[in-house]
Amino acid sequence: MIPELGHFALTLALALAIVQAVVPMVGAATGRAAWMLAGRPAALGQCAAILLAFIALTYAYVVSDFTVLNVVQNSHSAKPMLYKVTGVWGNHEGSMLLWVLILAVFGATVALFGNGLPETLRARVLAVQGAVGVGFLAFVLLTSNPFLRVDGMPPFDGQDLNPLLQDPGLAFHPPFLYFGYVGFSMAFSFAVAALIEGRVDPAWARWVRPWTLAAWIGLTLGIALGSWWAYYELGWGGWWFWDPVENASLMPWLAGTALLHSAVVVEKRDALKSWTILLAILTFALSLLGTFLVRSGVLTSVHAFAVDPDRGVFILALIVLTVGGALALYSWRAPMLAPGGMFRPVSREGTLVLNNLLLSTATATVLIGTLYPLLLEAISDDRVSVGPPYFEATVVPLMIPLVVAMAIGPLLAWKRADLSGVLGRLGAVAGLTAVALMFALYRTTDAPVMALVGLALAAWAIAGSLVELAERIRLFRIPLGASWKRAKGLPGSAWGLSLAHAGLGIALAGMVGSTAFLSERIQVMAAGDTVEIAGYDVTFEEVLQTQGPNYVVERARLTVYRDNAAVAVLEPEKRWYPVARMATTEAAIRTTMFADLYAVLGDQQPGNAAWTVRLYHHPLVPWIWIGSIVMSLGGVASLADRRLRVAITARRAPASAAAQPAE
Amino acid sequence: MRRKHRRMGLLVVALTGVASAAALALTALEDNLLYFYGPSQVDEQGLSTGQRFRLGGLVAYDSVQRLDDGMTITFTVTDMVEEVNVVYVGIVPDLFAEGQGVIANGMLDRDGVFQADEVLAKHDENYMPPEVAEALEQAGHPVQ
Numbered sequence: 091m092i093p094e095l096g097h098f099a100l101t102l103a104l105a106l107a108i109v110q111a112v113v114p115m116v117g118a119a120t121g122r123a124a125w126m127l128a129g130r131p132a133a134l135g136q137c138a139a140i141l142l143a144f145i146a147l148t149y150a151y152v153v154s155d156f157t158v159l160n161v162v163q164n165s166h167s168a169k170p171m172l173y174k175v176t177g178v179w180g181n182h183e184g185s186m187l188l189w190v191l192i193l194a195v196f197g198a199t200v201a202l203f204g205n206g207l208p209e210t211l212r213a214r215v216l217a218v219q220g221a222v223g224v225g226f227l228a229f230v231l232l233t234s235n236p237f238l239r240v241d242g243m244p245p246f247d248g249q250d251l252n253p254l255l256q257d258p259g260l261a262f263h264p265p266f267l268y269f270g271y272v273g274f275s276m277a278f279s280f281a282v283a284a285l286i287e288g289r290v291d292p293a294w295a296r297w298v299r300p301w302t303l304a305a306w307i308g309l310t311l312g313i314a315l316g317s318w319w320a321y322y323e324l325g326w327g328g329w330w331f332w333d334p335v336e337n338a339s340l341m342p343w344l345a346g347t348a349l350l351h352s353a354v355v356v357e358k359r360d361a362l363k364s365w366t367i368l369l370a371i372l373t374f375a376l377s378l379l380g381t382f383l384v385r386s387g388v389l390t391s392v393h394a395f396a397v398d399p400d401r402g403v404f405i406l407a408l409i410v411l412t413v414g415g416a417l418a419l420y421s422w423r424a425p426m427l428a429p430g431g432m433f434r435p436v437s438r439e440g441t442l443v444l445n446n447l448l449l450s451t452a453t454a455t456v457l458i459g460t461l462y463p464l465l466l467e468a469i470s471d472d473r474v475s476v477g478p479p480y481f482e483a484t485v486v487p488l489m490i491p492l493v494v495a496m497a498i499g500p501l502l503a504w505k506r507a508d509l510s511g512v513l514g515r516l517g518a519v520a521g522l523t524a525v526a527l528m529f530a531l532y533r534t535t536d537a538p539v540m541a542l543v544g545l546a547l548a549a550w551a552i553a554g555s556l557v558e559l560a561e562r563i564r565l566f567r568i569p570l571g572a573s574w575k576r577a578k579g580l581p582g583s584a585w586g587l588s589l590a591h592a593g594l595g596i597a598l599a600g601m602v603g604s605t606a607f608l609s610e611r612i613q614v615m616a617a618g619d620t621v622e623i624a625g626y627d628v629t630f631e632e633v634l635q636t637q638g639p640n641y642v643v644e645r646a647r648l649t650v651y652r653d654n655a656a657v658a659v660l661e662p663e664k665r666w667y668p669v670a671r672m673a674t675t676e677a678a679i680r681t682t683m684f685a686d687l688y689a690v691l692g693d694q695q696p697g698n699a700a701w702t703v704r705l706y707h708h709p710l711v712p713w714i715w716i717g718s719i720v721m722s723l724g725g726v727a728s729l730a731d732r733r734l735r736v737a738i739t740a741r742r743a744p745a746s747a748a749a750q751p752a753e
Numbered sequence: 754m755r756r757k758h759r760r761m762g763l764l765v766v767a768l769t770g771v772a773s774a775a776a777l778a779l780t781a782l783e784d785n786l787l788y789f790y791g792p793s794q795v796d797e798q799g800l801s802t803g804q805r806f807r808l809g810g811l812v813a814y815d816s817v818q819r820l821d822d823g824m825t826i827t828f829t830v831t832d833m834v835e836e837v838n839v840v841y842v843g844i845v846p847d848l849f850a851e852g853q854g855v856i857a858n859g860m861l862d863r864d865g866v867f868q869a870d871e872v873l874a875k876h877d878e879n880y881m882p883p884e885v886a887e888a889l890e891q892a893g894h895p896v897q
Contacts, residue, residue: 325847435762447767451774458778473789475807477858480785484778612843614823664847673847692844695823702823704844 093158096146097237100187103139103194104227106132110197110220114213118286126209129216130201136223137198140191147187147236148178157244160184160236166248166669168640169256176261182385182401183236185264189381190226192265192272196301197223200276207297214283215276222275225408233401253641253667253674259319267312267339271377273305274346278374281367282416285423290367295357298370300729302353306346307725313339314718325675325690327706329604329714332481337460338380341453345373348449351442359439359504361430365446368420375413376453382409383460434506441499448492455484493547493598496591497554501561515557522553534607541606548602551595555588586728590721597717603710610707612692616700624707626687627651628660633691633701641665646691646701650680662691662703683716685709787858792835800861808837808867809856817851830855830867841869848874 110132117125150158151174154167164181165174173180179188197219204212230236280298284290316339321329330336349369355362386402433439459476466472497519501512526549530542560566562584563576611623615630622628631647643663650658660678667674680687685708692702789807790798800806808830816829826845829836839857849855849872859869 325844443763447770451770454771455774455778459782462782473807474786475789476782477785477787480778480781483781483785484774487777488774612824675847690844693819696819700823702844 092146092149093155093237093239096143096150097235099139099142099146100227100231100235100237103136103143103190104224104231106136106139107194107220107223107227110136111217111224112220113217114220115217118210118213118217123209126213129213129220132220133194133197133201133216136220137191137194140187140194140227143237144178144187144191147184148175151175151178154248156246156248157239158236159238159240162240162245162248164248166640168247168669170639172258173256173261179264179268180261183230183234185268186226186230186234186385187236188265189268189272190223190230192268193219193223193226193275196273196276199301200279204297211280211283211287211294211297214286215279218279218282219275222279222412225412229401229404229408233404247669249669253665253670253672257319257323259315259323263312263315263319265312266308266315268308270305270307270309270312270346271339271342271380273301273308274342274370274374274377276301276305277346277349277370278412278416281370282419284367285416285419288423288426290356290363290427292357292360295353295366299350299353299357302346302350302370303725303729306343306350307722307729309339309343309346310718310722310725313343314715314722318715321711322677322679323674325677325704327608327610327677327688327690327708329711330601332459332476332478334460335384337456337481338383341456341460342373342376342380344449344453344456345369345376348446348453349373351445351449355439355442356430359431359433361433361439362443362446363430364424364427367424367427369446369450371413371416371420375409375416376457378405378409378412382406431505433504436502436509437507438499438502438504440507441495441502444495445492445499448488448495452485452488452492455488456481459484490543490547493551493594496594497550497557500554500558500587500591515561518557519550519553522556523549526553538606541602544602544606545599548595548599551598552592555591555595558591559584559588582731583728586724586726586731588724589727590724593717593720593722593724595717596720597714600710600713600715600717603713604708607709608706611705613703613705614695614700615703616698621703621705623687623705624685625652626657626707627654628687628689628705630701630703633694633699638665640669641667644691646689646703648678648689648703650687658687660687660689662689664691681712683712686711789856791832792830792837793832795837795861796835802863803860805858805860807856807858808839808869809854810837812849812851812853812855814851830857837867838865839867839869839872841872843872845872846874850874 110129113132114126114129117123117128147160149155150161151165152171154161154165154174156162160181160183164184165177169177177184179185197216200207200212200215200219204215207215277298280294280301284294313336316336317329320331321327349366352362352366352369356366382402382405386405459480462476463474466474498512498516501515523546527542527546530537530545530549534541559577562580563573565573568576609624611621613619613621615621617630617632620627620629627650629649629651631649633644633646636643636645643665645661645663648660648662649656650660658680660680662678663676665674665676666672675690678689686706688706688708690704692704694701787805787807789809790800791810792808795808810830810832813829813831813836816827818827819825820827825840825842827838827840828851829838831837839859841857841859853874856873857867857869858871858873859867862868
């Protein structure tokens with residue numbers, strides 16, 4: 091009964107999405123106010139219906155309803171409750187349901203909070219959002235229905251969720267990632283709506299900004315969670331593999347980051363409008379591409395869970411329709427957009443243009459490396475893969491000027507900057523960087539040159555954001571108390587800029603440190619054996635066998651000594667999931683926040699009580715995730731900016747943008 | 754006039770940037786492509802010693818051996834027609850097992866043994882790396 095209710099709610103959502111896509115669009119075109127308003131209840135109704143469907147599926151998982159095929163295939167009655175719930179989106183059908191739910195939630199926020207928008211723009215945004223919803227709801231209902239019942243006798247128990255996915259890091263990775271992917275649909279809908287309206291102005295950029303920011307925060311956290319999961323769960327100690335599925339999430343992030351920056355230029359200077367619109371379309375296109383790559387199983391990838399060509403063709407058709415349609419509209423309407431303000435190359439806008447060039451080129455190179463194997467296979471039958479060296483060779487050189495410009499840009503004035511004044515402040519940035527570099531040289535021996543360059547860049551980015559912040563609050567030039575007062579009065583977006591840039595610098599330091607200064611030991615160890623790594627002595631104590639809720643465990647105990655004093659106990663595990671007949675490795679990690687000591691228990695040696703043990707020392711690796719969190723906090727600070735909230739919720743639109751409903 | 758000039762300037766900079774990035778990407782791509790071969794193809798291709806590629810197939814039954822140093826593992830990759838012997842130093846993934854699909858990155862040595870520097874095992878019970886499935890199919894042994 092409950093699954094049928096969910097199925098019905100989903101069908102109802104499709105009907106409402108069709109109404110949402112058609113009625114407000116026609117209303118905006120013909121000037122019928124009532125039709126335009128119809129978008130709101132339709133969007134809210136669609137959201138409520140999908141939420142109901144999602145709750146119905148969650149209920150089926152929670153009570154382990156093994157008459158539902160999806161539950162049988164992905165759950166088990168002995169699974170911990172947390173993973174019963176997160177198992178809802180740990181599979182293809184459920185994750186697509188989550189996808190459409192988030193899409194509808196974003197649409198509903200426009201219906202609820204978009205009171206500051208001109209009525210025609212809001213109607214058209216809702217209509218475009220509804221049209222995307224129609225496509226993906228049809229996809230779920232026709233190819234990926236999660237509510238299908240089991241044919242014949244329901245089984246006694248389920249087949250369990252892939253044990254690798256039974257992990258808190260991965261359980262919450264998809265919702266964040268999807269929040270980001272799908273959130274960019276708002277930028278897309280605003281862009282298409284603006285093209286139909288034929289007008290892009292600073293007010294438009296202000297309206298679209300909160301949604302783009304929210305999506306960007308979600309994607310940043312989603313990618314960070316995914317890489318954190320890979321780091322501790324896969325047992326290789328790596329945090330980024332340039333796997334196609336990772337690239338699929340990185341591309342919209344790069345494009346979305348570019349979009350956030352170019353939208354600032356539209357907002358402040360009324361320039362780069364046509365480019366920003368294009369970027370909004372392309373960012374969502376890359377999100378769709380990511381969904382396609384992950385969900386169609388076209389890729390050779392350790393992540394490709396879904397293997398079903400029909401679904402791939404369906405999503406591909408959706409991409410062609412959505413993106414092709416939007417781009418056709420763009421090529422027709424974009425030339426009609428009024429040209430924007432002028433600026434000199436050395437100006438805030440100039441560096442933002444540089445930022446956009448570098449980020450979009452980086453996106454393009456990642457795209458080439460990700461799709462090239464597919465293209466080659468399609469035309470020649472050759473199976474190839476593009477390895478990490480390709481991405482390192484192309485993306486890294488593009489990131490260097492990007493990070494250099496990151497510290498300079500915010501110090502420049504809009505339109506035309508006074509270079510000599512900026513040089514003084516850059517001197518402070520360079521000074522701080524030099525101090526950090528001296529410290530790095532003091533702490534490390536024979537560091538590779540590239541590692542030092544990387545650390546210097548990280549320091550440069552952090553120093554740049556500190557100097558910029560100090561500049562804003564006039565630190566040391568006016569009394570501290572007055573500076574503090576200024577700091578409290580700073581707009582959220584100023585804090586956002588500083589935090590996001592500093593966060594990137596912190597993450598960069600983590601990436602460089604963990605790559606360049608990694609130590610690794612692989613050793614066969616029996617009870618009592620000791621191995622030295624990065625100044626620690628690690629003693630292998632014993633291996634115990636115990637029982638987890640739905641798995642059996644072999645747990646090793648290793649004691650870590652520093653200068654003959656025990657500082658930590660590491661307990662890496664090997665788990666065996668009998669239902670899924672799979673083993674997983676649980677690494678043990680001891681972090682000092684400046685470095686991680688990472689231990690993995692390998693196989694037992696045949697015939698004796700010794701195990702292969704792998705130990706890593708990863709300097710600075712936690713900074714990757716600390717940096718990502720700081721970046722996201724920057725996004726949150728910027729989102730909390732009062733001026734933005736006012737822009738969304740103001741009862742009256744700014745005079746410059748008030749649209750006249752045509753009577 | 755000035756606007757046009759400015760635009761042209763920007764366009765030239767952008768195009769130079771994109772062109773150099775494309776050049777960078779294509780050179781890097783050329784150097785970093787790893788071709789995938791099943792055991793039958795390894796024979797046909799006449800691969801030279803020291804050429805890196807990806808080898809994929811099934812881990813043959815009763816072929817996995819761990820050497821006494823505890824770190825070296827040897828096994829045979831098969832597509833049910835041809836076989837290639839593989840040596841790997843390190844810990845194999847959790848899902849590595851006899852009779853299961855596997856992909857190894859590395860190169861052939863002078864004795865025709867594949868020296869792997871990376872071993873990837875298939876991801877879950879239902880999932881077979883597409884290349885492995887295809888290689889098996891081409892060798893006349895499709896996965897059921």
